[in-house]
Amino acid sequence: MSAARARHPSLHTVPAEGKPPELLASRCGECGHLAFPAARFGCPSCGAAPERSAPAAIAGRGTLEAFTIVHRTFSRAFPAPYAVGTILLDAGVEIRAVLAPEDRADLETGGRVESCLVPSGEDEDGNALVDCRFRPVPGGEARDGGGAA
Amino acid sequence: MTARLVDLRPVYVAGVGLHRYRKPTDTPYTDLALAAVRAALADAGITWTSVETAVCGTANLGLAAGWTALRHLGATGIPVMQVENASATGSTAFRDVVLQVASGVADCGLALGVDKVLRPRLAVLNAGTPDLVRGAAPPAVGFALEAKRHMRRHGTTLDQLALVSVKNHWNGARNPNAQFQRECTREEVHQAPPIVDPFTTLHCCPLGEGAATAIVVSEEGLQRLGISRRRSLRVLCSVANSETLTPPGESLHVRITRDAVSRAYDETGLGPGDLDVIELHEAFTIEEILYIEAMGLCAEGEGGPFTESRATWIGGDCAVNASGGLLAMGHPFGPTGIGQIVEIARQLRGEAGDRQHQGARLGLAHMVGVGEVCVVHILSREH
Numbered sequence: 183m184s185a186a187r188a189r190h191p192s193l194h195t196v197p198a199e200g201k202p203p204e205l206l207a208s209r210c211g212e213c214g215h216l217a218f219p220a221a222r223f224g225c226p227s228c229g230a231a232p233e234r235s236a237p238a239a240i241a242g243r244g245t246l247e248a249f250t251i252v253h254r255t256f257s258r259a260f261p262a263p264y265a266v267g268t269i270l271l272d273a274g275v276e277i278r279a280v281l282a283p284e285d286r287a288d289l290e291t292g293g294r295v296e297s298c299l300v301p302s303g304e305d306e307d308g309n310a311l312v313d314c315r316f317r318p319v320p321g322g323e324a325r326d327g328g329g330a331a
Numbered sequence: 332m333t334a335r336l337v338d339l340r341p342v343y344v345a346g347v348g349l350h351r352y353r354k355p356t357d358t359p360y361t362d363l364a365l366a367a368v369r370a371a372l373a374d375a376g377i378t379w380t381s382v383e384t385a386v387c388g389t390a391n392l393g394l395a396a397g398w399t400a401l402r403h404l405g406a407t408g409i410p411v412m413q414v415e416n417a418s419a420t421g422s423t424a425f426r427d428v429v430l431q432v433a434s435g436v437a438d439c440g441l442a443l444g445v446d447k448v449l450r451p452r453l454a455v456l457n458a459g460t461p462d463l464v465r466g467a468a469p470p471a472v473g474f475a476l477e478a479k480r481h482m483r484r485h486g487t488t489l490d491q492l493a494l495v496s497v498k499n500h501w502n503g504a505r506n507p508n509a510q511f512q513r514e515c516t517r518e519e520v521h522q523a524p525p526i527v528d529p530f531t532t533l534h535c536c537p538l539g540e541g542a543a544t545a546i547v548v549s550e551e552g553l554q555r556l557g558i559s560r561r562r563s564l565r566v567l568c569s570v571a572n573s574e575t576l577t578p579p580g581e582s583l584h585v586r587i588t589r590d591a592v593s594r595a596y597d598e599t600g601l602g603p604g605d606l607d608v609i610e611l612h613e614a615f616t617i618e619e620i621l622y623i624e625a626m627g628l629c630a631e632g633e634g635g636p637f638t639e640s641r642a643t644w645i646g647g648d649c650a651v652n653a654s655g656g657l658l659a660m661g662h663p664f665g666p667t668g669i670g671q672i673v674e675i676a677r678q679l680r681g682e683a684g685d686r687q688h689q690g691a692r693l694g695l696a697h698m699v700g701v702g703e704v705c706v707v708h709i710l711s712r713e714h
C-alpha cells in the first residue's frame with residue numbers, strides 16, 4: 183500500500199504507520215527565529231527573505247496549555263463536537279491544533295500531547311489523504327522529566 | 332519626531348447618529364447608511380453641503396459602498412474613500428477623518444460605518460499560509476481557549492464571565508439602538524445553547540446590520556458652521572497598531588490592547604483612573620475581562636472579581652460598555668467602532684437617558700480586529 187499523502191503537505195511529514203508526524207517549521211538564518219508554519223514568504227521576526235530561512239522539522243510533542251470542546255460546526259471539515267487545544271511545543275513554539283483523543287476524558291490541561299495522523303478524505307485522484315491532529319501521549323509520559331501524574 | 336494628535340490642531344466630534352443595530356433584514360444598506368448620516372447632520376445642526384470629506388467603513392458590502400450611498404445626499408464632489416480593517420473597520424474610518432481634520436486638509440469630515448450580514452471574504456484563505464486549525468478555530472474558539480487559560484491561571488469563574496453578559500444586556504435594555512434590548516440573568520447565560528466551552532450563545536456577540544456616523548470638525552469649523560461647542564467632544568488621541576511577535580503564553584489581543592492604550596495614556600497624560608466610560612471590543616465575554624486588565628482598570632487576573640464588584644457597571648468607577656457593547660448593542664462590523672464614538676458622545680454630553688453614567692467627562696473607545704489590529708481613541712467633554 184502506498185503511503186497516504188498529507189492534506190496540507192507544507193505543514194507536516196507523513197512518516198511510516200504509527201509514528202508521529204514532524205512539523206515542518208523554518209529557522210531564520212538572520213535572527214534565528216523558529217517559525218511554524220514555516221516562513222514561506224519571509225521571517226515574521228526580522229523580515230529576512232524566505233531564502234534566508236532553512237527548513238527545520240520539529241517534533242510534534244508538547245504540553246496542552248488549554249483545550250476546549252466545540253459544540254457548533256463552523257466548517258464541514260470539522261463536524262461538532264470536536265476538541266481544539268493550545269499547545270506549547272517542546273521546541274518553544276505555541277500552536278493551536280485540533281485534538282483527536284481516543285477518549286475525551288483523557289484530555290488534561292498541562293498534560294503531554296503528541297502529533298498523530300487521521301484520515302482526511304481523498305484527493306481528486308482517489309488517493310487517501312491524512313491530516314495532523316494531536317492526542318494525549320499514550321501511557322501518560324512524565325511531564326518535564328518530573329513524576330508522572 | 333512624529334506628532335501626536337494633541338500636537339495638531341484640535342478636533343471635535345460635533346454630531347453623531349445611528350441606525351439601530353438589528354438582525355438581518357432585506358432593507359438596502361442605503362437606507363441604513365442615510366438614516367445614520369441624516370441623524371448625525373441633524374445632531375450637529377449642519378447640512379450635507381458643509382461636509383468636506385467622507386470615509387466609509389464597511390467590511391462586507393463590497394467596492395464603493397460609501398459613495399453609492401452618500402450620493403443620494405447630493406453629489407457635492409467631495410473626496411469619498413472606503414476603508415476595511417476587520418472588526419476595527421469603523422474605528423479606522425473615524426481615525427482617518429480625525430487625522431484629515433487635524434491635519435488641516437478639511438474643517439468638517441464625516442465617518443460612516445455601515446454593514447449588512449454578508450459572508451466576509453477572509454484574505455488569509457487565499458494567502459498561501461495554511462495552518463493546523465484552518466476552519467476549525469474561528470474567533471469563538473480562540474477566545475474560548477483564552478477564557479480557559481484565564482480561568483486556570485487566575486481562578487476566573489464561569490459566573491464572572493456570565494456577569495459580563497448580564498451587565499451588558501442590562502445596559503442594552505436601556506439603549507433604543509441596541510440589537511438586544513432585553514435583560515438576561517446569569518442562569519439564562521449558563522443555560523443558553525452551547526457554542527464552545529465555556530461559551531454559550533449569550534457569551535458571544537450576535538450577527539447583525541446597522542449604521543453609525545460621526546461628524547468631526549475643527550475649531551474653525553465649529554465657529555464657521557455655528558456648531559455648539561458645549562455639545563462637541565474633543566478627540567484627545569488616536570492610536571492604531573498591529574501585532575508584534577507574542578511570546579508563548581501571552582495573549583496577542585491583550586498585548587496589542589495594552590500597547591495601544593498605554594500609548595493613548597502617554598499622549599494624553601491620562602490614566603485608567605481618569606476614565607468615566609469605556610466602550611471596548613467584547614465580541615466574547617472573556618474579552619471584557621482581559622481588556623479591563625490590559626487597560627489598567629484592575630490588576631492582571633483581577634478582571635473577574637472587579638466585574639463582580641460592580642465597578643464596571645453604570646454608576647460604578649467606570650462604566651464599561653454602557654451601550655450594551657458588542658454582546659447586546661451588537662457588532663455589525665463597519666458601524667461598531669463608530670457606534671462606540673456615538674455612545675461616548677452621548678454619555679459625555681449627558682444625553683444617554685436611562686443608561687447615563689452621571690458626570691462622565693472622559694471616554695475611551697477600543698476595538699481589536701482580525702490581523703491582529705487595535706484602534707483606540709479618547710474623547711473629552713470640554714465644558
Ligand SMILES: [Zn+2]
Pocket residue numbers: 210211212213214215225226227228229230
Ligand atoms: Zn528572522
